[in-house]
Amino acid sequence: MDTTSIDNNGAVKPLVKQRVVVIAPGRGCYNKEELGYLARFHQNKQEFIAKIDEYRATQGQIGIAALDAEAKYSFKLHTPGENASALIYACAMADFMDLDTEQFEIVAVTGNSMGWYIALALAGALAPQAASIVINTMGSMMSEGVIGGQLIYPEMDEHWRQDATKTALLERVITEVNCHAGCELFTSIFLGGYRILAGNEAGLKLAEEHLPPLDDRYPMRLYNHGAFHSPLLNGISEKGRAQLPLNLFQMPKIPLVDGRGQIWTQYSTDTAKLREYTLGEQVVKPYDFSKAIAVAMKEFAPDRVIVLGPGNTLGGPVAQSLIAINGFGWQTKANFSAAQDNNPRLIAMGNELQRPMALAK
Structure with a gap:
């Protein structure tokens, strides 16, 4: 059976879209190798980047465009939460904007740790300005001293x-x-x-x-x-609740899977409960990323999984989470590696060899 068609411009388009779960990365994925990620891949996102930097300017913070354009990677400059969070959000969100929606149907989104805030933005539960506020606020909570x-x-x-x-x-x-x-x-x-x-x-x-x-x-x-994700951050949770009002949150447009494996849909989400989880339990209790992947696979049956950039540090943990549930038939690292060589079911956009598979042709 033919699975493609030709549009009015002569381009080949799939008749049946591939179902994909999209995963947002957390802290620690923008490292020396990722310096310049926005400049390399997202020169066409200047308006999006400028909006983030406009907000950061009101907070007296260096812009992400400037951070990304630094001549050298600096632990002191690039790893503090107030800088890393916004930078990673911008890279991941820009990658998400580039996904080939003619080829893929995004059936659910999830994320690891700080990636939960990014997932809220991907799903539309946080509008762009609200996403900047939430991610910047929570990322800056320890600017005067890291707790634990x-x-x-x-x-x-x-x-x-x-x-x-x-x-x-x-x-x-x-x-x-x-x-x-x-x-x-x-x-x-x-x-x-x-x-x-x-x-x-x-x-x-x-x-x-x-x-x-x-x-x-x-x-x-x-x-x-x-x-x-520990009780040591109870004070951070309280500050988040005090600074981030309910009106920042809205119904998602795409189903979300959180760090407990709970699904938030566009049909039944209570935004007050979503805010309470995001600023409460999600901050002070363990985040079960493995369970989030398991639920996303079992409930949404994707054909592929796409991990947004920057970096590729999350690829291994995603594969390991899939192996644990026999996802895509993978039972061992060897199964995974062999399958990826032939027909990657796990696409990491931070991997320059795999990145083109997620983009419009």
């Missing part, structure tokens, strides 16, 4: 399957650390084959002593990250 921190540790084996021994180790370490006076440690994010832990400095140091070194990398601290 995060570290990452693998929870999988060499086949990218969950390793029960590592899971038990992580749970035991969390319990042991919290038994020590002055130490606080929590699960922050379930991130595919990784667990991100959040805690105060004493808790993180003790966790590093208890977790066996792996691959000369782990346990690894996440630079300039606060204790996101």
